[in-house]
Amino acid sequence: MTLTDIDPKLDADGIPSRHNRWVKRLRLPAAWRRPLGIAGLVIIAFWVLVIIFAPLIAPFDPLAQDSARYLPPSGDHLFGTDGVGRDIFSRVIYGAQISIPIALLLVALSVLVGSTIGAIAGYFGGVVDTVLMRIVDLFFAFPAIILAMAVAAALGPSLVNAVLAIVVVFWPTYARVTRSLVLGLRDSNYIAASRLLGVSSFRALIREVLPNIVGPVLVLATLELGNAILLLSGLSYLGLGAVPPTPEWGAMVSDGARAFYNYWVALFPGIAIFSVVIAFNFLGDVLRDALDPRTAKSVAVVDR
Amino acid sequence: MLMFVLKRAGAAVLLAIGTIIIAFLLTSILPGDPTTAMLSERAAGDPAIVAALREKLGLDQPLYVQFFIYLGNLITGDLGTSTQTSRPVLTDLSQFAPASAELALFAAIIAIVLGVGLGVVAALRANGVIDNVLRVVSLGGVSVPVFWLGLIVAALFSTQLRLFPSSGRLDAGQTPPPAITGLFTVDSLLAGDPGLFFQAVSHLVLPAFVLSAPMVGLMLRFSRASVLEVLGNDYVRAATAKGLPAWTVVRRHVLRGALVPVITVLGTAFASLLAGTVLVEQIFAWPGIGSYAYRSASNLDLPSIIGVTLFIALVYVVVNFVTDLLYGIIDPRIRTA
Amino acid sequence: MSLLTIDDLHVTLPGRPALVDGVSLTVDAGQLVGIAGESGSGKTVSALATLGFLPDGASTTGSVVFDGRDVLRMNRKQLQEMRGNDVAMVFQDPMTSLHPMLSIETQLTEHFRVHRAATKKQARARAIELLELVRIPNPAAALEAYPHRFSGGMRQRIAIASALACEPRLLIADEVTTALDVTVQAGILHLLHDLREQTDMAMLFITHDLSVMNVTTDYLYVMHSGKVVEHGPTRDVLAEPAHAYTRSLIEALPGAREVLAAPSTAAEGDRA
Numbered sequence: 001m002t003l004t005d006i007d008p009k010l011d012a013d014g015i016p017s018r019h020n021r022w023v024k025r026l027r028l029p030a031a032w033r034r035p036l037g038i039a040g041l042v043i044i045a046f047w048v049l050v051i052i053f054a055p056l057i058a059p060f061d062p063l064a065q066d067s068a069r070y071l072p073p074s075g076d077h078l079f080g081t082d083g084v085g086r087d088i089f090s091r092v093i094y095g096a097q098i099s100i101p102i103a104l105l106l107v108a109l110s111v112l113v114g115s116t117i118g119a120i121a122g123y124f125g126g127v128v129d130t131v132l133m134r135i136v137d138l139f140f141a142f143p144a145i146i147l148a149m150a151v152a153a154a155l156g157p158s159l160v161n162a163v164l165a166i167v168v169v170f171w172p173t174y175a176r177v178t179r180s181l182v183l184g185l186r187d188s189n190y191i192a193a194s195r196l197l198g199v200s201s202f203r204a205l206i207r208e209v210l211p212n213i214v215g216p217v218l219v220l221a222t223l224e225l226g227n228a229i230l231l232l233s234g235l236s237y238l239g240l241g242a243v244p245p246t247p248e249w250g251a252m253v254s255d256g257a258r259a260f261y262n263y264w265v266a267l268f269p270g271i272a273i274f275s276v277v278i279a280f281n282f283l284g285d286v287l288r289d290a291l292d293p294r295t296a297k298s299v300a301v302v303d304r
Numbered sequence: 305m306l307m308f309v310l311k312r313a314g315a316a317v318l319l320a321i322g323t324i325i326i327a328f329l330l331t332s333i334l335p336g337d338p339t340t341a342m343l344s345e346r347a348a349g350d351p352a353i354v355a356a357l358r359e360k361l362g363l364d365q366p367l368y369v370q371f372f373i374y375l376g377n378l379i380t381g382d383l384g385t386s387t388q389t390s391r392p393v394l395t396d397l398s399q400f401a402p403a404s405a406e407l408a409l410f411a412a413i414i415a416i417v418l419g420v421g422l423g424v425v426a427a428l429r430a431n432g433v434i435d436n437v438l439r440v441v442s443l444g445g446v447s448v449p450v451f452w453l454g455l456i457v458a459a460l461f462s463t464q465l466r467l468f469p470s471s472g473r474l475d476a477g478q479t480p481p482p483a484i485t486g487l488f489t490v491d492s493l494l495a496g497d498p499g500l501f502f503q504a505v506s507h508l509v510l511p512a513f514v515l516s517a518p519m520v521g522l523m524l525r526f527s528r529a530s531v532l533e534v535l536g537n538d539y540v541r542a543a544t545a546k547g548l549p550a551w552t553v554v555r556r557h558v559l560r561g562a563l564v565p566v567i568t569v570l571g572t573a574f575a576s577l578l579a580g581t582v583l584v585e586q587i588f589a590w591p592g593i594g595s596y597a598y599r600s601a602s603n604l605d606l607p608s609i610i611g612v613t614l615f616i617a618l619v620y621v622v623v624n625f626v627t628d629l630l631y632g633i634i635d636p637r638i639r640t641a
Numbered sequence: 642m643s644l645l646t647i648d649d650l651h652v653t654l655p656g657r658p659a660l661v662d663g664v665s666l667t668v669d670a671g672q673l674v675g676i677a678g679e680s681g682s683g684k685t686v687s688a689l690a691t692l693g694f695l696p697d698g699a700s701t702t703g704s705v706v707f708d709g710r711d712v713l714r715m716n717r718k719q720l721q722e723m724r725g726n727d728v729a730m731v732f733q734d735p736m737t738s739l740h741p742m743l744s745i746e747t748q749l750t751e752h753f754r755v756h757r758a759a760t761k762k763q764a765r766a767r768a769i770e771l772l773e774l775v776r777i778p779n780p781a782a783a784l785e786a787y788p789h790r791f792s793g794g795m796r797q798r799i800a801i802a803s804a805l806a807c808e809p810r811l812l813i814a815d816e817v818t819t820a821l822d823v824t825v826q827a828g829i830l831h832l833l834h835d836l837r838e839q840t841d842m843a844m845l846f847i848t849h850d851l852s853v854m855n856v857t858t859d860y861l862y863v864m865h866s867g868k869v870v871e872h873g874p875t876r877d878v879l880a881e882p883a884h885a886y887t888r889s890l891i892e893a894l895p896g897a898r899e900v901l902a903a904p905s906t907a908a909e910g911d912r913a
Contacts, residue, residue: 036439036440036443134318134322137319138319138322138323138326141319141322141323141617141620141621141624142323142326142613142616142617142620143575143576143578143579143580143616143617143620144579145579145580145582145583146579146582146597146612146613146616146617147613147617149582149597149601149609149613150327150330150609150610150613151330153600153601153604153606153609154330154331154606154609154610156604157604226446226447230447230449233449234449234451234583237449237451237583238582238583238598238601238602239601239602240601250449250451253449253451253452253455254451256455257451257455257586257587260455260458260459260463261463263459266452266455266456267456269452270449270452270453270455270456273449273452274447274448274449274452277447277448277449278443278444278447278448281443281446281447282443285439285443537737538732538734538737538738539737539738539739539740539741541694541732541738542730542732542738542739542800543740544694544724545692545694545724545725545729545730545732546724546725546729546751546752546803547720547721547722547723547724547725547726547752547755547756548721548725548751548752548755549721549755550717552751552755556743556747556751557740557743560740560742560743561740561741561742
């Protein structure tokens with residue numbers, strides 16, 4: 001947020017220097033906010049490199065059960081080994097290849113499905129809008145993990161089904177956001193102008209509305225990536241996502257829960273999850289503040 | 305006012321029906337034939353017996369008829385039978401629900417006291433060092449996988465440091481207080497047994513803190529934004545210009561407006577925490593619906609899973625309804641909307 | 642000695658032109674001083690400095706001496722004692738300067754009780770007195786009510802009443818009529834005029850609207866871009882403006898000549 005021309009009437013505030021406590025307007029000195037965004041980017045870049053260079057970095061085959069079981073962290077096995085003798089360091093590395101790309105895919109699908117439905121609802125309004133939004137409200141009535149758990153269980157445990165389950169949970173958020181953005185744009189002048197010029201509804205939707213939606217939706221998607229990873233690993237933790245022997249982080253934490261006294265089995269995969277999620281949240285937080293306040297309001301993520 | 309209540313109630317009922325429909329749809333997309341699980345192998349090989357069972361279960365009927373059968377079952381409290389416990393799901397739920405309610409309640413209290421308290425502090429010291437540290441804290445809170453946090457906390461505070469117990473609601477072998485609410489803390493106080501009360505609280509500490517972590521992060525952020533918005537209002541500056549002490553300005557002028565939105569979020573916070581128990585309870589051997597759901601998920605006990613889903617969703621609907629009403633009472637403008 | 646002396650005040654925010662660039666002004670006891678200028682002229686910042694309010698992070702030089710003490714050098718306790726007590730302020734928008742969730746009684750009495758250590762009963766009596774002073778009908782009922790029940794003009798009267806609670810020596814009125822309808826404005830101005838007759842309170846009257854200046858003030862400062870470009874007895878300044886900017890302000894008024902020629906009586910219409 002940049003400092004715009006100050007209207008002295010609005011800006012005088014506080015008490016002289018050392019007593020100053022109140023701020024009239026939310027002024028965010030850019031210097032303070034950027035470190036978080038940079039930290040987020042660095043962490044994500046780090047993991048992208050891990051994903052790309054996994055075969056080169058991982059000392060062992062993530063599925064090979066060659067080593068002794070439950071070895072504590074050491075020079076050979078940086079993160080120790082798990083209950084069937086697999087190297088955890090390698091599994092954490094390969095786990096990145098699963099969690100992060102799948103989360104991206106998942107969010108992309110949700111954005112696609114959700115935004116389409118939301119755009120249709122917002123653009124056509126009337127009965128279509130009401131019906132669609134009631135359905136959206138319905139999905140919002142379920143807490144995320146619960147609904148995902150139920151759908152994943154009903155479909156059967158597999159990574160694919162977990163993805164489907166989470167898409168079912170996520171699409172309503174995008175539907176709502178897109179709809180409100182579209183509603184804001186629909187009655188604006190340039191849509192009317194293009195209509196007058198004879199452009200069809202559909203064309204108008206694509207040409208005029210779409211570019212203005214992309215920004216806020218992207219910000220929301222970034223924020224939701226963290227949640228996607230948490231849900232994905234959560235489902236795997238419950239046994240409803242990745243099936244063994246897939247080195248998925250949530251499943252690894254679950255293994256670690258069973259071998260409670262061998263702390264390393266659960267510790268390192270969990271740190272991995274935490275680092276990725278917090279990186280996306282840092283990034284999303286900074287991005288959200290870069291939006292103008294009006295659209296930022298419609299992007300406010302509600303906890304489910 | 306009556307119109308408002310009726311409208312909201314109507315919406316809540318519709319929502320409830322909708323959640324039931326979804327629960328039903330989930331049961332009907334079960335892969336495979338449920339009869340095979342219910343019959344012995346030999347009987348399953350006999351098409352006549354299978355057909356008879358299907359007819360008895362109503363599986364040969366069109367979907368909408370099956371739905372009404374399902375609805376009818378629900379009304380009589382038949383949520384199916386758990387494949388793990390072989391008891392009616394409803395019985396299981398009613399046994400386990402109070403434990404989770406108690407846990408969610410404590411987690412909610414922690415989330416409010418810590419989250420809102422820190423959020424107010426962050427707002428009053430906006431853009432300072434404390435504020436930025438708290439921003440990281442709140443982002444950390446919503447980023448941490450609670451199931452992993454539970455393990456770490458249990459290992460650290462219980463096994464290593466031996467500060468708090470990490471298993472069950474009471475010490476092993478301890479008789480629970482006479483059940484009035486089902487909440488051991490409340491019941492032990494009602495029974496006049498402070499020792500038992502403190503024991504119950506000590507068992508609650510670790511799981512409640514873990515469960516509350518994401519909510520603390522959210523509350524922190526939310527209340528900070530709320531207080532900041534109020535601080536920006538003219539009346540705050542006008543109050544300071546009257547020479548009122550800073551604390552009075554905060555207490556009377558700022559918090560009153562800022563906390564209203566927070567209060568209305570409390571209900572959904574509780575419901576979200578209830579949902580979170582699925583990932584946390586098992587680690588602490590907490591005998592609530594969370595552990596129940598966890599075991600059901602691992603065992604693919606579908607009637608239980610769907611039972612828990614429906615239960616929590618309906619709690620959510622009710623809580624949202626009550627919250628809506630509360631908001632309408634507090635802010636008269638909402639009633640006419 | 643003057644009641645208020647602002648001497649060579651500079652208020653600057655880092656990296657931008659000064660908000661207040663060497664402003665000096667004086668207000669004597671009982672005097673009605675006006676500050677005219679458009680948005681951004683620094684008039685409000687200067688006035689707020691009198692109360693010890695300065696923009697977050699601003700650097701300030703000069704002095705603001707009220708009743709012999711420099712406000713800029715006061716500690717928090719001294720500022721608290723002064724505010725609302727010796728110096729009071731009425732803000733521009735009565736919709737937002739009154740707290741929507743607190744009763745009128747609370748808002749009129751809270752500072753009175755702090756500054757005068759009054760009891761609830763005493764404060765309530767004072768509140769009714771004040772409401773009568775500003776001509777709010779049915780004061781007892783008004784005390785129980787909340788701001789949203791009143792019209793803009795009445796709210797501003799209540800705000801003025803609140804400012805008068807502790808009998809301040811100086812009242813700062815910042816664009817108090819700007820947010821109101823023209824007809825309602827007249828009522829407020831009339832009220833301020835009468836208050837001036839009844840008390841010996843000094844007033845610092847800030848506005849961008851020159852048409853009210855002749856009506857209300859004795860002495861006028863014209864500000865532009867953080868500086869005082871002209872000052873003098875109001876009549877003289879408006880009749881024969883020396884500075885080009887003042888002239889342009891006057892010429893911008895509709896029916897400028899008529900306004901200047903009108904005798905200095907309050908306008909009729911007490912319908913606020």
